[in-house]
Amino acid sequence: MPLVHIELIAGRSQEQLKQLVKDVTEAVTKNTGAPAEHVHVVLNEMKKNRYSVGGVLKSDEK
Secondary structure, X not given: OOEEEEEEEOOOOHHHHHHHHHHHHHHHHHHXXXXXXXXXXXXXXXXXXXXXXXXXXXXXOO
């Protein structure tokens, strides 16, 4: 059972998230041979004030 975790900053539409999990599932299926119904994708969305790059919170970027 492939299990894929994706961490991303919140803000994408429901349609974008649906397409993301569809595309990831297809890629995993293509490259592992696992059936799609066995591919699990977990999306973890973070608020911009809970993620930083280079010591700067994404919420503080201009």
